[in-house]
Amino acid sequence: MDIVLNPYDRKTIEAADYMRRRVGGKLIALSMGPHPKIIPIMNELFDAEISGIDDAYIMSDKRMAGSDTWATSYTLSKGISKILSIHREAIEALAKAVDTGEPIERVEALAADLYRRNLLPNKIYSDKPSIRETLINMLSEGKISREEASKILWEEANKIYRDFMIFAGMKASDGETGNVGPQVAEALSQELGFTIPHVSFVLDFEYIGERNSIVARRKLVNLIQVVEVEIPAVLTIHVEYSAPPIPLSGRRWSLLNSYRGKNRDIKIYNADDIKADPRFIGLAGSPTVVGPGVDISRPYVRKVVGSSLIAAKDIDKVSYGDKTYGPYKKGDLLDSLPEEVKRGLMSKGLAKIFDYDDLAEEIINALRG
Amino acid sequence: MAQAQQVLNVLPPTPDLESYRDVWVFIEILKGNMLSYCLEGIAAARKIASKVNMGVGALVASDVVSEEVVKTLIEYGADYVVAVEHPYLADYEPFAYTRALEEVVRERKPWALIFMADELGRDLAPRLAYRLVTGLATDNIDYDVEDFYHGLLKEKYTNILAQIRPDFATRIAKIYTPRHRPQIASLRPGSFKPLPRDPSRKGEVYRYKPSLSNYQRKIRVLGYEVIEDRGAELLEAKLIVSLGLGILRDAEGNPKNPLEAVELAKKIIDLVRNKLGVKAAMGASRALIHADVKELSGIITHDIQVGQTGKTVSPKVYIAAGISGAIQHRVGILRAGNIVSINIDPKAPIHEIAHYVIIEDLYKALPKLYEALLRKIEGGGG
Numbered sequence: 119m120d121i122v123l124n125p126y127d128r129k130t131i132e133a134a135d136y137m138r139r140r141v142g143g144k145l146i147a148l149s150m151g152p153h154p155k156i157i158p159i160m161n162e163l164f165d166a167e168i169s170g171i172d173d174a175y176i177m178s179d180k181r182m183a184g185s186d187t188w189a190t191s192y193t194l195s196k197g198i199s200k201i202l203s204i205h206r207e208a209i210e211a212l213a214k215a216v217d218t219g220e221p222i223e224r225v226e227a228l229a230a231d232l233y234r235r236n237l238l239p240n241k242i243y244s245d246k247p248s249i250r251e252t253l254i255n256m257l258s259e260g261k262i263s264r265e266e267a268s269k270i271l272w273e274e275a276n277k278i279y280r281d282f283m284i285f286a287g288m289k290a291s292d293g294e295t296g297n298v299g300p301q302v303a304e305a306l307s308q309e310l311g312f313t314i315p316h317v318s319f320v321l322d323f324e325y326i327g328e329r330n331s332i333v334a335r336r337k338l339v340n341l342i343q344v345v346e347v348e349i350p351a352v353l354t355i356h357v358e359y360s361a362p363p364i365p366l367s368g369r370r371w372s373l374l375n376s377y378r379g380k381n382r383d384i385k386i387y388n389a390d391d392i393k394a395d396p397r398f399i400g401l402a403g404s405p406t407v408v409g410p411g412v413d414i415s416r417p418y419v420r421k422v423v424g425s426s427l428i429a430a431k432d433i434d435k436v437s438y439g440d441k442t443y444g445p446y447k448k449g450d451l452l453d454s455l456p457e458e459v460k461r462g463l464m465s466k467g468l469a470k471i472f473d474y475d476d477l478a479e480e481i482i483n484a485l486r487g
Numbered sequence: 488m489a490q491a492q493q494v495l496n497v498l499p500p501t502p503d504l505e506s507y508r509d510v511w512v513f514i515e516i517l518k519g520n521m522l523s524y525c526l527e528g529i530a531a532a533r534k535i536a537s538k539v540n541m542g543v544g545a546l547v548a549s550d551v552v553s554e555e556v557v558k559t560l561i562e563y564g565a566d567y568v569v570a571v572e573h574p575y576l577a578d579y580e581p582f583a584y585t586r587a588l589e590e591v592v593r594e595r596k597p598w599a600l601i602f603m604a605d606e607l608g609r610d611l612a613p614r615l616a617y618r619l620v621t622g623l624a625t626d627n628i629d630y631d632v633e634d635f636y637h638g639l640l641k642e643k644y645t646n647i648l649a650q651i652r653p654d655f656a657t658r659i660a661k662i663y664t665p666r667h668r669p670q671i672a673s674l675r676p677g678s679f680k681p682l683p684r685d686p687s688r689k690g691e692v693y694r695y696k697p698s699l700s701n702y703q704r705k706i707r708v709l710g711y712e713v714i715e716d717r718g719a720e721l722l723e724a725k726l727i728v729s730l731g732l733g734i735l736r737d738a739e740g741n742p743k744n745p746l747e748a749v750e751l752a753k754k755i756i757d758l759v760r761n762k763l764g765v766k767a768a769m770g771a772s773r774a775l776i777h778a779d780v781k782e783l784s785g786i787i788t789h790d791i792q793v794g795q796t797g798k799t800v801s802p803k804v805y806i807a808a809g810i811s812g813a814i815q816h817r818v819g820i821l822r823a824g825n826i827v828s829i830n831i832d833p834k835a836p837i838h839e840i841a842h843y844v845i846i847e848d849l850y851k852a853l854p855k856l857y858e859a860l861l862r863k864i865e866g867g868g869g
Contacts (some may be wrong), residue, residue, distance in 0.1 A: 188617060189498075297613035297623060300581065304617040315582055315705040318610040333709065337606050338579065339517055340719060342712040345580070348705040354610075358789055401639055402497040405622030409635065409649065409661035422844040423852075477827070477843055478859035484803045484825050485725055485765045 119143045119205070119282040121198060122171070123298060127287030129359045131163070131171070133320070134285040136361040140325050140368075142375025143281070144172035144236065146201065150185070150193055153178035153386045164382055172379045173236055175201060179388040184401035191301035193399050195309045196392040198284065198302070202310075206278040208237035213271035222258050229254045236381035241374040242274065249374065279310065281330070284352040288319065299354030306352075315347050318354035322362060419451050426472040427452040427460055433468050449480065497640065500666035501621065503596075507668035510536045511544040511569070511597040513588075514560060515607050517579065518711060519549075521556050524722065526681035528601050529564040531630055531674055533682060538632040539646055541598060542566040548587055550577035552694070561690035564682040568692040569595065575699060578708040579607060585614045587697035592619060594695075597669045599648050604673035616671045622664030623671045624650035628678040628799060628818070635663045648672070653795050653818035677722050677799040678822065718790040718798055720768045726759050727802045727823075728752040729770035729793050731816075732778060733809020738831050738848035746782050748808065751853035755806070755860065762864045772810045773797060794819035806856075808849045812837025829853070 120134040120143060131145075138145045147163055149156050153176045160174040177197045185193065212232060215225050229243040240246060242253045257267045284306075286299035296318065303316035321342065323334035333346045337356055389399055397403060421428065429446040436443050438459050446452065452460060452469055463469035470476075501507075512528035514521060532543045545565035547556060552570035560568050571591050575583040588611075592600065602608035604626045616623035631649040636642075644665040650672045651661055664670040721727065734748035749769070756767040770793040780787070793800055795815035805823035809830065810816060817840055820826060828841035829852045838844045845852045 187613065187623065188620075191613075191617060296609060297616075297625060300610060300613040301617040304585070304614045313582060313703045313705055316610075316614065317706070318581075319606045335712070337714075338610075338711075339515070339522060339605050339607055340714065341517060342714055343579070344709040344711065346707045346709055351705075397496055397498055405498060405616075405620070405664050405667040406624060407635070407637060407639075407663045407665060409663055412651075412659045412661065420838075420842060420844060422846065424845075424847075474855045474859035475862065477845075478856065478863040480843070481726075481804050481825070481827070481860065482763065482863055485759065485763055487803070 119146060119278075121146045121148050121201065121282065121284045122286075123148055123194060123284060123302065124287035127355070129357055130285050130287040130355045131166075132361055133323070133353065133355045133359055134283070136364070137283055137285075137325065138376070139364050139372060141327075142239070142372040144377040144379060145170075146173040146175065147171040148175045148177075148194065148197055148201070150177040150182060150190060150197070153384075157384060160384055161382075164380060170380065172377060173381050174384040176384060176386045177388075177392065178386050179399075181389050181396060181402075182400045184404065185399060186404035186406040187297035187301055188405050189399050189401075189403035191298055191305045192403060193389075193392070193394055194298070194302050195305035196394045197387060198306055199309050200387065200392045202278055202282065205237055206275050208232045208235075209242070209271055209275040209278065212238070212242070213268055213275060216257070216264055216268045216271060219264070226254055226258060233378055235383075236377050236379070239274075239375050239377055242271070245378070280350065282350045283332075284350070286352060286354045288354060288357060296354050299352050303352040314350055314352060316352040316354065317345055317347050319356045320353050321356050321358055322360055323353065324362060327368075421451055421472045421477075423472055423474060423477055427455075427464070427469050428472045428476060429463075430468055430470040433463070436463070436468075438462065449476065498620070498666075501668045504666070504668055507596045507598040509542045509544050509597050510539075510599045511546045511601065511669070512565070513600065513602045513608065513611075514545050514547045514556075515579075515603060515605075516547060516549045516552075516556070517607070521547075521559070522603070522605075523681075524676045525603055526560075526563045527676060527679040528603055528674055529560065530679040530682045532599075532601055533564050534679075535599060535630050535632060535648060539598070544569050544595075544597060546588070546591070546597075546600070547571065548573075548576045548584055550574050552692075557692045562684050562686055562688050564685075564688070565690060567690045570692055570694045571697055572694060573697050573699060575702070575704070579611075580706045580708060581610050581614055582706065583699065583702060583704075584611050585618060586699050586702055588615050589618050590697045590699075591695050592669060595693075600669040600671045602671070602673040604675045608673045612671055612673050619667075619669070619671075621667035621669060621671055622662070623673070624652060624662035624664070625673045626652045626795075627662075627672050627674050628652060628659075628821070630672070631661075633661075633663075635665050637665055640666075653815070659818070675799040677801050680801070717768065717788070720766070721770055721791055721793070721798055721800055723766050724768035724800070725765045725803045726756070726767040726806070727770045727793070727800055727804075728755055728767070728806045728808065729772065729810060730775055730787065730808050731772035731810030732774045733811070733830060733849055734775070735778070735780065735809075737850055743850065744782060745780055746786075748849065748853070749783070749786055751850070751857065752808065755853065755857050758857065758860055758864070770798075770800065772807075772813075772816050774811075774813075775809075807837050807841070808853060810837050811835045812840070829856075 122134045163171045232238045233243040256262045288296040307314045319337040321335045429450045433446040510532040512532045514525045545560040545568045548571040557568045602612040629651040633649045634645045635647040648670045649661045734745045759767045771787045801822035803824040806827040826841045827843040828837040829845045829849045
């Protein structure tokens with residue numbers, strides 16, 4: 119399963135979609151925020167012909183408002199934990215039905231329902247005509263025993279917590295920099311009780327089947343670092359990410375591991391649904407507080423080429439009427455002087471319009487200074 | 488009663504808050520080389536430390552931290568060096584680094600900890616901050632120390648680090664971490680100048696061996712590739728000519744071959760390099776890079792992006808040609824000594840912050856500027 123945390127980031131979706139097509143599974147978009155705003159975005163992602171998502175979950179709760187990246191990552195990790203448990207419980211329910219000797223029709227009906235809800239992969243149950251060798255088919259045709267089917271199902275249930283990847287973008291849409299990838303990796307490690315590594319700024323990656331790992335090339339200051347990372351892992355995708363071509367071999371395998379796909383029933387969870395500690399979410403759960411904004415504009419002396427008036431040479435004090443102006447150094451801006459003073463200085467050759475040569479001189483002085 | 492209820496329902500503060508002291512800077516070592524812009528972090532830490540009367544510690548992690556690195560850090564303004572050494576720290580890997588830094592931070596309790604906001608700092612600082620249950624303010628361009636009133640808790644905190652960062656909505660925002668320690672921040676390279684080197688400075692080194700107990704190695708570093716990063720050149724340049732979307736069209740709105748603008752910019756850059764012996768480089772706006780113009784592929788690349796999501800630059804002269812000057816771009820050039828804006832649109836926001844304004848088609852303005860520079864250089868030199 120691939121879970122995408124910033125579904126609005128095209129490159130992130132592209133990377134997750136590559137993984138889905140390479141190894142199967144499905145692509146889940148997970149987001150946090152007011153659901154009326156996010157649902158239309160999710161629907162667009164369902165509609166996308168390439169890289170479309172298969173499932174969408176939104177963590178939406180007034181109590182989550184004002185979250186900084188710490189609280190956001192905590193909330194998302196609780197959401198991911200919930201999503202994983204839903205998938206595990208689905209396979210467990212089927213395994214239990216097999217174990218307790220439910221009639222085969224009941225087992226098939228349960229599998230069909232779970233499959234329709236996008237919770238079982240094709241290899242367990244499928245309605246695709248090209249896939250006949252599903253576990254449930256083989257069970258109903260007597261090709262495998264209940265014991266064998268049960269064993270496979272429990273193995274599949276255990277794999278849920280082992281075979282997933284999380285993809286995050288470098289920057290969220292609100293401008294917060296890419297803290298969420300690494301922080302979700304840490305939050306989820308604590309939530310699940312084992313270390314989930316993260317790799318940020320990933321330029322490209324490849325799946326290594328023999329070791330169920332990822333080899334990624336990642337930007338690291340003035341280098342590209344090549345790392346091999348165990349699955350499950352969190353990858354944060356660089357804006358310059360590019361996906362390699364999908365190898366032809368293994369496509370059947372990928373299909374068997376895939377799901378029905380495109381379940382447009384968007385799930386919306388509040389803090390209680392994901393069992394989030396109310397002290398760790400929203401403003402209350404945020405160690406950082408944003409203070410009032412500050413204006414960054416500063417006063418400048420601004421010279422406009424072709425219109426500003428500057429001193430053509432050093433000027434001593436000049437008197438006009440009862441007022442005295444100056445002294446000025448060559449190049450000083452005279453735009454704020456009264457019109458008649460400007461005209462007077464111009465006529466004496468003491469002032470001139472700022473031109474390219476004056477600009478060039480000031481640039482050279484600045485570079486030499 | 489209501490207030491007590493509220494206090495119970497928030498993230499608990501760091502215990503022993505008052506015992507945290509000193510401002511630390513994380514110094515990056517990659518493949519055995521210390522990244523020199525980390526010295527800017529020491530300058531930032533000194534500014535902060537002077538306001539709260541604390542010391543400055545340079546935090547370094549590697550398999551072995553050399554005496555030469557220690558000496559350099561002291562001479563550039565650190566009061567002491569905390570050298571975290573372990574074989575697992577030979578290559579950068581976020582989890583081993585997080586665990587090692589967590590141990591030393593819990594033991595020595597720094598009041599603030601500053602990372603550089605590059606790919607390493609942005610990878611490491613978030614995970615460490617989450618583990619330590621403290622705040623992280625990213626992408627800072629400046630710091631101050633202030634009193635802060637916490638609206639939700641209705642409490643006042645004195646002498647808190649104000650972490651200043653560019654912000655989409657409010658131009659510049661101040662981020663505070665009032666109740667948690669250390670206050671972790673990441674500083675944009677180029678925002679501070681390193682302090683002058685002072686060979687007479689003396690300081691101690693604390694060598695720390697992290698236990699890394701129960702550390703599970705889940706990432707293996709297989710190797711490195713060297714990339715040509717023209718961004719480094721950009722950070723050192725005294726003159727930058729940056730190009731924006733405006734280069735795609737002339738004053739009448741007809742399409743132009745943008746390579747012409749690139750050539751014009753290069754002529755100015757080469758002139759300044761060759762005749763004045765000054766470092767000069769080309770930059771670009773985010774809009775131009777994201778426009779994915781075919782002719783510019785390999786020339787206008789992500790590594791030369793100037794602005795909030797790119798590099799913060801501090802040249803003596805910054806020439807912006809065909810750049811409208813969105814706030815995200817402007818915050819990246821705030822520290823430029825002189826800004827020259829070239830834009831045919833008199834209302835372009837870039838003009839508001841420019842010291843020199845040229846309201847003219849850049850395809851006419853750049854050659855005029857080049858000719859004028861050539862005249863002045865040759866006249867002055869002859």
